[in-house]
Amino acid sequence: METLQFIHSYWAYLVLLVLVLATLNALFKFFGDKEFDAKDFRISLFALITMHIQLLIGIILWFTKGYFDELSVGEVMKNDAIRKLAVEHPSTMLIAVALVTIGYSKHKKKLVSKPKFKILSIFYTIALALVLYMIPWNLWF
Template sequence: METIQFIHSGWVYIVLIVLVLATLNALYKLFADKEFDAKDFRISLFALITMHIQLLIGIVLWFTKGYFDELSVGEIMKNDAIRKLAVEHPTTMIIAVALVTIGYSKHKKKLVSKPKFKILSIFYTIALALVLYMIPWNLWF
């Protein structure tokens, strides 16, 4: 379990770097009226891939932690720290991954650059905000 926790905590740096890069790239190119090219496609795809890998690692970690083995749902919901790790963090991160996935899927259906960047900007920015909000910073530092 410690190995999985280590991987999950380390991989998040890659996720953050790539997600920030993809979001800033989409925002910059949206407002600068740039053309969508293969590099933009790869950056947004890499953000999608890293987020999905992190999700899979997180799911494995969640099941190995066994929050619900020792505590009842009521006990978990009454404890702020455990509730954040066992319920709020996973739920918010699943929503963030879903937003990146939806944004990535929707942008592929657009034929012109500006709508592609607009969709990526909206969905990736919201996902990034959720990720930054729900990272358990107190456990990192």
């Protein structure tokens, strides 16, 4: 389980880096009226892939941690630290992954560059904000 926690923690750096890159790329190209090309597609796809891998690792980790094995739901919810790790972090990150997935799917249906970048900008920015808010910074540093 420690190995899985290590992977989840360090893969998160890659996820954050790629998500920031994909978000900034979409924002700069949206406001700069640039054309959508293969590189933009790959950047947004790589953000999607890295987030889904992180989600899978996180789900496995959540089930192996056993937060609810020894504690009742009420006890977990009363403890701020455990609640954040067992409930708030996973649910917020799941929403962030869903936003990236929806944004990626919706952008593929657009035929011209400006709407593609607009969709990616909106969904990836909100997802990035959620990720930055819910990262357990005290465990990272």
